[in-house]
Structure formats: C-alpha cells, structure tokens
Amino acid sequence: MTDDASAIAASGLTKRYGRTVAIDGLNLDVPDGIVYGFLGPNGAGKTTTMRLLTGLIEPTTGDGFVDGVHCTDRASLVEHIGLLPEEPPLYRELTGREQLHFAADLRGIPWEQLEERALDIAESLALEGDLDRRIDGYSKGMKQKTAFIQAVQHDPAVVFLDEPTAGLDPRAAKTLRELIVDLASAETTVFLSTHILPVVEEIADRVGVLYDGRLVSEGSPDGLAAGSEDGEADLEDAFLELTADPERAWQ
Amino acid sequence: MTGSEGSNRETWRAAWTLSRTEWRTTIRNVRSNTRQVVGFAVIGLMVIGFPLSLWEQTTGFGRDVAAGTLPIGTVAASYLGVAFAGGYVGFVGGFNQSRVGVVGPLIRTSIPPTAVSIGRFVTRTVEGFAGIVPAGFVLLVGVGVGAGNPLVPAIIGLGAVPILGAGVIAGRLVGDVARYGNERLRMSLWVRAGLFLGLTIAVFVGTQAVLTPILEEGNMFGPVSIGAILPGAPIQAYASLVLVPLGATGGELGVVVAVVLVIVVAVGFVTAIHLETLLLVRDVGGDSATGRVEGTHGVPWLLDVTRSGRIAWRYLLRTRRDPRTLAHLTPVLFGALGMTGTALEDPHRLLSIGPPAAVIAGAILAGGAYCLNPLGDDREQLPLLFSSTSSVAPLLRGRMLAGIVLGLVVGLGVGIPLALLEHDPTFIVGQSVLAVVLAVASTGIALGLGAAVPKFERREYMNVERAHPSLAVTIVFFMGGILVGAIGFVLLWVALTETLLGGVLFLLGYTAVLGLVAAGGYWYAIRRFRALSLDGM
Numbered sequence: 001m002t003d004d005a006s007a008i009a010a011s012g013l014t015k016r017y018g019r020t021v022a023i024d025g026l027n028l029d030v031p032d033g034i035v036y037g038f039l040g041p042n043g044a045g046k047t048t049t050m051r052l053l054t055g056l057i058e059p060t061t062g063d064g065f066v067d068g069v070h071c072t073d074r075a076s077l078v079e080h081i082g083l084l085p086e087e088p089p090l091y092r093e094l095t096g097r098e099q100l101h102f103a104a105d106l107r108g109i110p111w112e113q114l115e116e117r118a119l120d121i122a123e124s125l126a127l128e129g130d131l132d133r134r135i136d137g138y139s140k141g142m143k144q145k146t147a148f149i150q151a152v153q154h155d156p157a158v159v160f161l162d163e164p165t166a167g168l169d170p171r172a173a174k175t176l177r178e179l180i181v182d183l184a185s186a187e188t189t190v191f192l193s194t195h196i197l198p199v200v201e202e203i204a205d206r207v208g209v210l211y212d213g214r215l216v217s218e219g220s221p222d223g224l225a226a227g228s229e230d231g232e233a234d235l236e237d238a239f240l241e242l243t244a245d246p247e248r249a250w251q
Numbered sequence: 252m253t254g255s256e257g258s259n260r261e262t263w264r265a266a267w268t269l270s271r272t273e274w275r276t277t278i279r280n281v282r283s284n285t286r287q288v289v290g291f292a293v294i295g296l297m298v299i300g301f302p303l304s305l306w307e308q309t310t311g312f313g314r315d316v317a318a319g320t321l322p323i324g325t326v327a328a329s330y331l332g333v334a335f336a337g338g339y340v341g342f343v344g345g346f347n348q349s350r351v352g353v354v355g356p357l358i359r360t361s362i363p364p365t366a367v368s369i370g371r372f373v374t375r376t377v378e379g380f381a382g383i384v385p386a387g388f389v390l391l392v393g394v395g396v397g398a399g400n401p402l403v404p405a406i407i408g409l410g411a412v413p414i415l416g417a418g419v420i421a422g423r424l425v426g427d428v429a430r431y432g433n434e435r436l437r438m439s440l441w442v443r444a445g446l447f448l449g450l451t452i453a454v455f456v457g458t459q460a461v462l463t464p465i466l467e468e469g470n471m472f473g474p475v476s477i478g479a480i481l482p483g484a485p486i487q488a489y490a491s492l493v494l495v496p497l498g499a500t501g502g503e504l505g506v507v508v509a510v511v512l513v514i515v516v517a518v519g520f521v522t523a524i525h526l527e528t529l530l531l532v533r534d535v536g537g538d539s540a541t542g543r544v545e546g547t548h549g550v551p552w553l554l555d556v557t558r559s560g561r562i563a564w565r566y567l568l569r570t571r572r573d574p575r576t577l578a579h580l581t582p583v584l585f586g587a588l589g590m591t592g593t594a595l596e597d598p599h600r601l602l603s604i605g606p607p608a609a610v611i612a613g614a615i616l617a618g619g620a621y622c623l624n625p626l627g628d629d630r631e632q633l634p635l636l637f638s639s640t641s642s643v644a645p646l647l648r649g650r651m652l653a654g655i656v657l658g659l660v661v662g663l664g665v666g667i668p669l670a671l672l673e674h675d676p677t678f679i680v681g682q683s684v685l686a687v688v689l690a691v692a693s694t695g696i697a698l699g700l701g702a703a704v705p706k707f708e709r710r711e712y713m714n715v716e717r718a719h720p721s722l723a724v725t726i727v728f729f730m731g732g733i734l735v736g737a738i739g740f741v742l743l744w745v746a747l748t749e750t751l752l753g754g755v756l757f758l759l760g761y762t763a764v765l766g767l768v769a770a771g772g773y774w775y776a777i778r779r780f781r782a783l784s785l786d787g788m
Binding site: 105 | 546547550561562568576631632634635640641645646784786
C-alpha cells in the first residue's frame, strides 16, 4: 500500500522488452481527485505506462499503485479503475446499449445501478439516440464516446484515458472535456494521456512530461509553461523544449 | 519507348514490388512463429507424402509408357485433376480479396489499380501453387523413375502447364464473379452462409455421385477413359497431342483444344485483371454495408439469472448477427459432409446414424463455437476484459454456456426428432442425456485445448480476418469429438440391448472420465488466462 492521498503512485517502474527499455524507473505521485495530464512525444512510453498501471502488462521491475492497489494485483485493481484505451474495445456486432450492458455484466454490477449515470453521459455526448444502433455502423467519434461511457459508467476511483478526444467533433470534444472536469470534481482521479496540449492546458491540474521512458518534468501547466526559455507562458513551447533537450530537463 | 510502354512497364514493376513484398511478409510472418513453422512443415510433409503414397502407381505408369503402352485416359484424368486444382487456387484467390488488409489504402493510392490487381493475382496464385507444384513434381519423379528416363515426365509436366493455367484463370474468373455477386447483392450474412453451405453440399454430393462408381470399380489409376464421368474426349485428345513425342497419334481436336487453352489463358488473364481492377476502383459493397441490424435486444429471462448467462447471450447475439464468428468451424463442416455423404448411398441410414450424428455434431459445435480460442477471439477487447473483471471465470463460463445452447439446439433439436422416427422412448431419453453430457464436457475440453494453444495473431481464413483458433487444434477436437461421442453411443447401445447394469456402469464411468477431463480443461484455462497479460500476446 502507499500514501492514502495518492491516487496513483509509481516507484522505479520499469518495463523492458528485450534490450529496449520502454519505461525507465518511472516515479509518479498523483493526488486524489485531480486531472493529471500525461504528455510525451510518440513512442515516449505513455501507452505502456497506462498499460502498466492498469495491469494490462507487468512491470519488469519497480512498483505501481492505483488507489492503493498494486498494479500487478489485477483482480483487486479492476474495482478501482476505468480504462479508455487508444483503440476503443468494443464488439462491432453489438449495439451501443448492449455493449454498455456487457461492460456492466463483466464487472458484475446490475445495469439498473449504472443506467442513469450511463445514459446521462450518453445524453451529454449526444449519443443517446444512437445507442440502439450496431457499433459497426458507428463513426470513429461515436465509438470513442461509447468507450468513454464504458470506462466511467461504474464511477471508478481512477480513470485512465488515452487520447479521449481523438475523432470527436469540436462540440463533442468540448463536452468531453467538461465531463472530465466533472469527474475530477466528484473526486475521481483522471489520468489523461494526450497529444493535444490545449486540452491539457485547459483541464489538467498537474502535468507530467514523459520522454524516452523517463519523466522529464512535472508540475502545474502554468508552472511548466513559465519554465520555457522564451519566458512566454506557453505549454507547447515548454513541451517542445523538454522533448528536444531532455538532458537539460533532467538536470 | 512510347508513353504507353513506359506506363505498362511501370505497372508491371509496381505489381512485382507488391507481390515480392507480400511474399516476404508472408515468409517473415511464418518464420517468426515457431508454431507456424511446425504447421507448415507438417503440411509440407503431407504435400510430399501424399504423392509418395502413390509411388507404386506412378512408377507403374512410367513403366507402361516406356513399354510402349500409352495410358492416355490416365494422363487425361490427371490433367483434369490439375485443372480442378488450378481452378480451386484461382477461385480462392478471386473470392478472397481482403488480403491487402490494413495497407490497402496505401497500396491503392500509391500504385496503379491494374498493378494492384496483377500483384494480387500473382501473389495468391504462386502461394496456391506452393501446395500443388511440389506434389506434382514428386508424382512426375515417380513417372520418370518408372519410365527410366526424364523425357516422359518432362513432356507430361509441360503438357500440364496450359491446363493448370486455364484452370487458374477459369477459377479466378468464377471467384471474381462470385465475389462481385456477393458484394453487389448485399444479402444478409446468414443468407450468404446458407448459400455457401448449399453450394458446398451440392459440390460434395456431385463429386460423390461422379466418383463413387469409378472408385468402386477400382480402376482409378488404370488406363481408363474418362468419357464415362465427363465429356472427356477433348481432354483425351489433348493428352494424345501431348504424348505425340512418345508415339501417340495426335488429332485435330487435340490441336483445337491446345489453341483454346492458350487463348483461355491469355484472354482470361486480361479479362480477370480488368474485372478485378474495375471492382477495386469502384470498391463495390463491403462488409460494413451489409446486413446491419438495429435495435437492442434484452437478455432472455432464462439467461438473465447469472452473470455468465448474460455474457453468454452477448456471444449468441453476435453470432446471430454475424455467422462469421463461427468461420473457424468450416473444416468441421467439411468433415461432417464426409459423414453425410455416406447417407446418400442409403437414405435409410439417415434415420439410424442421424440421431447419434446430430448429438455428436451438437457436442462438437458446443465446444468448437466459442471455447477453442477463448481469449484470442476477444483480442481487441482484452483491455476492457482485463480492466473490468477480477476473474476470467465468468467470461469463460459465459462462452461455455453459449456453446452449450448452440450445441443442444443441434443435439436435441435435430437429434430427438430424427430419433422419434426410428427408436423407442428409452433410447431417446438415453440419447438426450448423452447429448447434454457430451455438450457440457465438450466445452470444458475445448477450453483446455484453447488455453493450451491460444492464437492471438489475426489471419484471414474463409475470407474472415480475425484471431481464429489453431487449425490443428480444431481438427484434433473434431476427430476426438467423433471418437468420444461414438464410444458414448456404443455404451448406450450396450446398456439398452445387452446388459443394462454393466452398460449403465460403463456409462457412469464414461461420464465421470469426461467430467474430470472437462473440469481439468476448465480449471487449466482459468489458471492459464488468470496470468495472461498483453505481454503474452
């Protein structure tokens, strides 16, 4: 177990594939009830980190805890987390509503308990009218919305979202950002991995920048932006500097 | 060089690049997986082993030729076989066009459509030949050994080339047209599955009807005329023409056939490429546009009692909407056709072997439907499964239950009505109990097999690209299922007709053993998949 105040904690978390080090001694401490923006260039290890913390893969060394549960204890972990991976895990032959029922059944939670919350979110995302259509007829954005509802309908303590706004139109993306903020307001911790820096700038309480498997910087969005060389408060500039010259950041 | 020549050269160069790359990726894919290497090695041994099993016949054939007896009928029959083999390769290549898969858009926007068509044609044809040419070569070696010189097999082999080419082209055109019709008509997937089944049965029954008299006469390899089974005169005339260097008398019909074959190859190739290019550019149909059902279906009360029941319902629902979720059972279907064929000779047998066959088929369906690759089948959904449920047990039980429901629809739904016509009530009750025992045991055993040899890599099979169960496991399960089911019926027969007490005791022992093995399979699957992570894929 770890500090009770930490929703996510990692200590020396490492993942190797043969000689390749995907995640290199990652240390994380994410407090409860915040939106944690997880940034990094392609191949930095963001998805691997999310997979490690959600128990989809096992660390080579080190420890990770989510809501106090070790990330290798998948049986206990599932009660605390929700996951929206990069590729929405949906059965194309089911309707959206059947998929949500299925996700509830997997967790052993009666649908009646989740229905109101799930349908409220669907209504916010303008998906309610399409829930009885088969998923193979959905657009990319509709699949993303369904997978998002699936990840949060059971009100988990920690939600992991990998590029949640990918494929969404501007209105849906805005609604989703508001929903993410609402989740954090309701004491759910949101671990948000994305490339879209304005999203992080807008809704994240804290930001971590991953480069080459290592956390090269961490802080508030404003704090990171203020640290950029040109002195302008711009998260994008800070991100570009950090990922162009990580040695400086590590120092 | 004219612009047209340059363009043609560019098209052929692009086609060659595509083919070469696809072969390379296929070979790398096989080499990177030990199980696939072993599988291919086994298939290779079978490809070589089958013609070797005919060594006596092929060397005898060679000796006949060397002795001056020219078995023209046998050569013609062999050429007919070559044409059918080529036709099969062509048909499969023409019908299965989703092979380009995820890189399709890249290819379509990078090289001329004609080059894509040519490249696909060449790739699939050469891959198909990999199973035919080595077998043909071994057969010809046997002929050469028998004849004592290489000239005889060389002549016969060269003569087979136009036949093989024409077979490939004809099959390709039929496959293209079938695919076009399939996509254009936008029939529901179940109608398509029904048509496919009907066509397969028709082909099987037709082949049985044609071949049975020949096989019963036992002169398949003799110098027979094939005129008895097909209008064989043209192909025999062609065979005579091919054998002219060895002393046969060529006729005008043989020359006409040879010319027609060359024309078929040339014109057919151009036509097939044009047709495929047209279909490629227009991108007719597509799976996403077919048979889409709208509306959410609640779980029936019978399955709504437990979590596993509700999960089972989703699998059944998915199959109802898309029968391709059972595409991996096609080899089982082909195997079942073999058994069904025996009923053709005597329809009354349908009533005697029909009920046990339905029960055994139901049991095989129960295990085979959802349990032979339990988590590989859910490859894309694993992040959801792993992050949602603390144990894979409810999911596996859901799969078992769904399989049992399907299996009992066949085992009881077909088995009982058939048994009512021929058997007494005691047998029907015994058979029904056996159907349930076999269906339940089958799912546990299948889970164990599926957990021992899980398959997570996607591959195309029967025009369906997903993580299919291991073909070897499927076949072993099918053959084992027949054997185990047959033993059960023998014991039931002993109990009902010979010695009731002894038979019942044997049946109880049989059920206990099956139950233990099935429970072991279930237990092993849970243990194996409990520790599974995305690392293991």
